[in-house]
């Protein structure tokens with residue numbers, strides 16, 4: 323399959339078939355926002371439900387939570403987000419593009435590796451904020467997380483990295499070097515009619531804090547015992563400035579996070595960490611049906627890792643624009659609970675029932691975005707064949723499991739029979755009906771939507787009470803008696 327412009331092809335299919343639309347489109351659009359159409363809403367729901375079923379319902383040691391999106395400003399002070407949750411950005415003087423400095427540099431290192439290596443050999447780094455050793459490491463990994471603003475600026479200027487939009491090396495300067503400034507990602511909201519500090523709150527930047535601030539409530543109101551997890555699925559908001567790449571990075575997205583609390587004296591954190599990694603991997607490969615070859619683990623270096631984390635790894639997926647973070651896992655120690663205890667002046671420790679001693683549990687956090695899982699699933703299942711494009715979605719994920727058509731839309735007896743079958747199938751499966759165009763066009767459309775089975779009612783149906791069932795992947799057609807249709811599909815869709 324020709325993979326050039328794959329993300330553009332997927333984006334076009336998503337618009338055409340009702341998966342994803344640009345946000346606020348009729349008003350000219352709003353950057354980094356998207357709306358999900360009929361097929362997209364179903365796919366999101368399927369991914370969300372599978373995550374919840376897998377990580378909450380099927381486990382004995384995890385309970386759910388649904389915390390408020392609008393949250394007290396102190397939560398975000400305690401968590402460090404009001405000061406530390408910021409991206410470094412640069413502005414192009416020529417075309418006015420504003421972009422993240424880390425993305426500019428990482429992309430440059432990745433795409434121009436030989437030029438970079440060559441230049442590095444002839445560059446002396448004397449009196450600079452970045453050492454040669456660190457720069458070499460950044461280049462080797464094409465990862466610059468943890469670099470200071472000064473180091474970002476130096477890297478851009480050493481390699482004279484041009485603006486990816488207009489190709490000019492003409493960044494807004496400060497002290498003769500590209501000016502790299504911090505840009506906080508939290509969305510402030512003003513509550514009530516009283517302006518000023520009193521009414522300031524934030525849209526949550528991650529769901530995780532909901533688990534920490536409700537930790538005591540959950541412990542006091544349920545029968546959880548360490549080790550246990552609190553899981554949450556819901557919207558988070560970040561003032562992201564990077565455009566493009568569909569729903570990979572948006573202002574508003576749905577997070578699925580789990581905080582697994584444990585006593586480090588009782589549990590081996592490395593063992594727990596590995597068990598969670600396995601659970602994440604299995605969910606992506608077995609439950610969602612994604613190809614193993616498109617996945618890899620990447621451990622964060624000391625520079626990249628948050629200071630409170632003992633270990634962080636990312637499960638990366640090979641998106642059409644390269645391997646990128648899909649799902650992160652971090653051992654956050656007792657940092658978050660201690661921070662909230664300090665700021666709220668509430669005791670967030672729990673009493674060990676065996677020893678009677680107070681403990682502040684440590685935590686391991688697997689955190690993923692549902693929308694990124696959706697983009698991964700779409701990328702992984704997008705297939706171009708000789709005469710068609712097919713979304714080879716795992717049937718569990720497919721927005722519609724079955725499509726029903728009358729062979730000819732202008733024959734009332736066929737339409738009536740097809741409607742009867744459609745109504746019957748709807749009792750058991752998410753089913754769609756298509757009476758437009760000719761049969762070929764309908765197959766073409768359902769292949770692009772990823773519907774696993776198409777059922778056609780033809781003139782013979784009126785005689786023999788059987789229909790033609792077509793399999794999306796093999797395109798094979800079988801004649802099935804209407805009375806056996808539900809059980810036939812049930813067996814196929816397991």
Ligand code: ATP
Nearest residue numbers: 560562570571572575647648649650689690691694
């Ligand atoms: P990134 O480095 O890509 O910005 P992150 O490390 O800041 O992500 P986390 O804070 O660990 O991400 O969030 C957990 C997960 O939420 C990510 O692995 C990703 O799947 C998802 N996510 C984070 N930011 C966004 C966003 N702006 N749009 C869509 N999904 C996101």
